[in-house]
Amino acid sequence: MKARVHVMLKNGVLDPQGEAVRHALGQLGFDGVEGVRQGKVIELDLTETDTAKAEAEVKKMCEKLLANTVIESYSVEMG
Amino acid sequence: MHAAVIVFPGSNCDRDMAVALERAGARVSMVWHKDTSLPDGIDLIGIPGGFSFGDYLRCGAIAANSPICRSVVSHAEKGGYVLGICNGFQVLTETGLLPGVLLRNAGLKYICKAIDLTVTTDQSAYTAGYDVGQNITIPIAHHDGNYHADGETIKALKAEDRIAFTYADNPNGSQDDIAGILSPNRRVMGMMPHPERMAEDAHGNTEGAALFDSLVKHVVHA
Numbered sequence: 001m002k003a004r005v006h007v008m009l010k011n012g013v014l015d016p017q018g019e020a021v022r023h024a025l026g027q028l029g030f031d032g033v034e035g036v037r038q039g040k041v042i043e044l045d046l047t048e049t050d051t052a053k054a055e056a057e058v059k060k061m062c063e064k065l066l067a068n069t070v071i072e073s074y075s076v077e078m079g
Numbered sequence: 080m081h082a083a084v085i086v087f088p089g090s091n092c093d094r095d096m097a098v099a100l101e102r103a104g105a106r107v108s109m110v111w112h113k114d115t116s117l118p119d120g121i122d123l124i125g126i127p128g129g130f131s132f133g134d135y136l137r138c139g140a141i142a143a144n145s146p147i148c149r150s151v152v153s154h155a156e157k158g159g160y161v162l163g164i165c166n167g168f169q170v171l172t173e174t175g176l177l178p179g180v181l182l183r184n185a186g187l188k189y190i191c192k193a194i195d196l197t198v199t200t201d202q203s204a205y206t207a208g209y210d211v212g213q214n215i216t217i218p219i220a221h222h223d224g225n226y227h228a229d230g231e232t233i234k235a236l237k238a239e240d241r242i243a244f245t246y247a248d249n250p251n252g253s254q255d256d257i258a259g260i261l262s263p264n265r266r267v268m269g270m271m272p273h274p275e276r277m278a279e280d281a282h283g284n285t286e287g288a289a290l291f292d293s294l295v296k297h298v299v300h301a
Contacts, residue, residue, distance in 0.1 A: 013227065016183050016252070065144055068137055068173065070180050071227060 001046045003058045004077040005066055008039035013071045042066055051078050080105045080295045082123040085151065087112045087142045092128035092275060096164065099275035100125065103291035112145040122298050123160040124151055126167030128220070128273060138181060138223045139169030148174055160204065160298050161267045165221055168259070168269030177260055177269045178236075179228030184221070185252025191220040193283075195247035196258055196272055200240045203265045208293030214247060215286040217277040224271040226253035226260075236260055243268055 009015050015037050022036040044061075048054040058076050067074040082105045086093045097107040100123075108118045112131075117124070131142035142148065148170070155161050155176050163171040171177045184190060193216050198209040209215065228236070233255060236242050244259035251271075259270030274287025 014182070014185070014252070016185050016187050016225075020187055065136070065140060068140065068180055070172075070178075070229075071182070 001048055001051065001054050002079065003044045003046060003054060005042040005044065005058060005062060006039060006075045006077070007042065007062075007067045007072050008037060008074075009071055010073050054078060080122045080298050081118070081120050082107050082125055083110045083117050083121045084108070084125040084127060085110050085112060085147055086127070087129070087131035087145065089131045089133055090127050090129035090166070092164065092166075092273065095273075095275045096125045096127045099278040099288070099291045100295070102278060103288070103295040105291075105295050110147060112142065112147050115146045115150065117147075117150050117154065121154065121159070123162065123294065124154055126151070126161065126163040126170050128165030128167060131166055131170065134223075137169075137173070139166060139171075139173040142166075142170045143173035152176060155262070155267050158264060158266060160294070162205065162294070163267075163269040164273055164275065165219075165224075165271055168271055169223065171267065171269040176267050177262060178232045179226055179260070181221075181223045181271070182225040182227050182252075183223050184225050184250075189220075189222040190224075190250050191218065192250075193218045193277075194250055194272065196244045197247055199242045199245050200261075202240055203243060203261050203268065204294050204297035205261075205268045205290055206243050206293070207297055208289035215277075216284060217272045217274050217287045219250060219272045221251070221271055224251045224253065226257040226271075228254065239263065241265070244270055244272065 018036040018038040025033045046054050062074045082100045084097045169181050198213045241261040245256040246258050249256045274290045277287035
């Protein structure tokens with residue numbers, strides 16, 4: 001079973017990389033971009049076949065390692 | 080004083096830290112990250128600078144979950160001293176021993192230069208060798224040194240006099256110019272600048288040496 005984890009900086013945490021990307025898009029003539037936030041996507045291949053169990057396990061992984069919940073939020077997509 | 084310096088794959092200031100501690104009179108054991116226990120009778124653990132595990136995932140995140148870090152956390156929980164410099168500071172925030180995180184520098188660039196720091200408290204074994212308000216010049220060398228914490232945490236750090244050093248001219252966007260902080264019991268300290276790189280005459284100045292001298296003098300067996 002596959003799981004996909006999205007990790008994003010929480011709202012209110014300054015994202016200098018996103019800001020640099022926004023600036024570069026402006027330079028390229030894309031004027032309509034008001035904000036850019038950059039995050040991470042982590043794909044996991046799991047041996048667990050029960051979706052609910054796998055999802056619970058992935059959430060534990062997020063809390064322990066994949067995200068730093070001081071500044072990041074995460075969401076898990078199964079399947 | 081017996082100090083352990085932890086070595087991760089990608090650490091590159093481990094020997095500098097050991098030399099600075101030895102110069103101050105400490106006995107130093109190097110400890111590999113895969114070890115699960117520390118040598119007996121360790122008073123201080125040093126977590127050095129570098130790029131542990133290539134800064135993969137987040138700076139310090141993989142190191143903070145390595146086998147030896149369980150012993151580092153239990154040493155700190157028993158009241159032991161832990162000093163994290165640069166990547167070591169990032170590791171300490173990832174273990175939760177120190178609050179907050181180090182984000183990418185506000186200017187997005189890696190910065191390597193000597194900068195002025197202000198000593199903010201003399202109430203710790205690390206900073207007792209300095210005067211409050213004293214300016215010292217020591218180098219920074221980091222890409223992710225932009226200290227960030229929530230408002231409550233910053234308020235607590237100030238109220239409890241736990242900010243150890245601030246930048247005189249903020250190079251990286253750190254909140255409230257914070258360059259180094261202490262744990263509630265004042266025995267765990269993390270700082271981004273490198274005092275071990277200004278610890279002997281050949282370095283240009285020796286303003287970092289007082290930190291190691293003071294540690295060796297004040298650290299009591301935990």
